[in-house]
Amino acid sequence: MHKDFLYSEIANKIAFQIRNGVLKAGDRLPSVRILCQEHGISMNTAKRVFLELEAQSLINSKPQSGYFVNHLSSPKLPLPETSRPLSMANDHEPDELISKVYGNMGKDDLTLFSIGIPSGDLLPLAKLKKEIVQSTRRLREGGTEYESLQGNLRLRRMVAARSLAWGGNLSEDDLITTSGGMNALSFSLMAIGKPGDTIAIESPCYPGILQLAINLGFKVLELPTHPTTGIEIDALKQAIPKINLCLLVPNFNTPLGSCMPDQHKQAVVTLLAKHGIPLIEDDVYGDLYFGSQRPKCCKSFDKEGNVLWCSSISKTLAPGYRVGWIAPGKYKDQLLKLKLVHSISSTSIVQEAVANFLNTGRYENHLRHLRGTLRDNYQHYIQAITEYFPAGTKMSRPQGGLALWVEFNKRINTTALYDLAMKQRISIAPGRMFTLQNQFENCMRLCIGLPWSQELNFKLKQLGNLAKMM
Structure with missing residues (x-):
């Protein structure tokens, strides 16, 4: 062997x-x-x-x-139930709540359980600064020239090389760089859809995806989703006549942290290809696995070029650098045209810096440390939530990513809990943010990407006490 x-x-x-x-x-x-x-x-x-x-x-x-x-904490709390959204398209976003919660970004005096990115304390900031300086020296004209339309060649080569780990087998020519993951999703939606189309997504779903879809004029059909295995395949089959495209986060999505089994991914790809329905795959969390192996992507099973695989470094390395990419399959020409119209070029210096960080092996080393920290954090959160939160609490079992989904009994409204917690300088993400329907009012997402400390433990205790009071 x-x-x-x-x-x-x-x-x-x-x-x-x-x-x-x-x-x-x-x-x-x-x-x-x-x-x-x-x-x-x-x-x-x-x-x-x-x-x-x-x-x-x-x-x-x-x-x-x-x-x-080591001592391992086994979750004693039950799993949340599979979500059961109404089987009808919707376009009513909880805009006010989303704006209120995300308005807390960058506020150092708050404990931001609400923002789903790793803390700067967990990122290799000094090494990234050096890469930026070196990139200005390496690039012609100090990086002031326009990048090629497809994006930095070294970065595309490195992303293509890394795709072998999940069975992607991509080449640099298969990829287009973007200004972060949301830009990749935006280009993808505009390339394959039009206002009035219906898009199928997970429920609950990342608020940024909901807002993006609604602002582009789509109707959103939320699919029943299991907290461990993702969307229900039978529900997707039943939705086929109603939908024009599909957008999924198969690996460690937010807020549930679910990861679709390989056979489910393959079934989804085959089903959608059969009916000519494009699949946009958001894989920003795929590198944050807790186990010994990176999970495959839907793109791994794509034989028709029907999957637009999108990812970025926003959840793993540098959220503010806004470096992302798409492998758009057979929709490449549409994507290039959109990029030319909307942005002409990507930012040369940061793409060069990220490309070199990946090329030197520093990224893999960083990911190992980050994954270990997130695994440890998950164990700490399990202990704190089990000890401090009210009876009847349910909790997801993510095997990667940055999110933990907590479900209280029906008497606890997490939008009201958010207001109470803010008085203690604690920001949470209420469950209503993650849907266009009247559901998840008793749920919340917590980010596990904060450095663990006694203070963080105390904040979770405060949060649990507030919930008990309700």
Whole structure:
């Protein structure tokens, strides 16, 4: 067996034993030398086993003592139910609530559970600054010239190379760069749809997608969505006669954090291609997986060029850099025309800086650390919510991403909870933001991308106490 598969197989076996209680918190694992002897592997392979288990926050190393099993918090709270939106298109957005919540962005005196990006404390800011400076030196005319219409060639090559990890097999010519992920979605919607068309989405759904669809004149059909596996395939089949296009976030979407199984992704791609309905795939969270392997994308199963795969670095590296991209499949010409009309060119310097950051391997190193932090945060949130939130609370089980979905009993209105929490300098994202229908009033999304601290634990305790008072 190839050594890469061997270390992964051994790590997965130990991980299984830890998660199923065979190995318990505080148990000492065999040493590197003993692991070599037991499995007939090299020292380097044995070390990779422990690195992988550490990356999953399953073990920790103690100097001069060895490796020990971490304490894992198993969620004791039940899962939220599969959503049941009305099977009719809608175009009424909760605009006032969305504006109120997102108006808190950038306010340092608030605890922003409401904004779904990683904190700057979790990002390699100093290294990114150096990349920006070096990019002005590398680029002709210091980066002041227009970039080519498709975007920075080095960046497209790096994104294409990374697509092999999820079965994308893209080339640089398949990609067009954009000003962030929302710009990629906007171009995609304008390229394949027109005002009056009906678009199918998950329910609940990211508010930015709802606002974008409505402002472009679309009617929105929300699909029943399971908190773990994503949209219900049967519901999509029934919706086929009503819809003109589909937009999904299959990997660790916000707010549920659900991840569609591969067979579901393949079924969706096949179904939509059969009926000539384009699929826009928003994959901004795909790199933030908690397990040992990045999940595949719908684009992995696209044989017709019918999937427009969109992503960016906004949720992983630098939200403010506004660097994103699209692999538009057979809609490439329409996308290039739109980009020419709306923006002419992408920003040269930041694209060059990001391309080099990816090329040097720093991005992968950063992602490993970020994923480990988010996994740890998830464990901390589980403990705090279980301890402090009122009886009857339900909670999602994300296996990646930045979002945690909390469902209270029907007596607790999270829009009212938002107003109470703001008096304690805490900002949450009420569930009503994530739908165009009258649902999720007793739900909220919490971002797990904040650095964990005793203060953050206290803020969750405050939030739980406020909910109990309601």
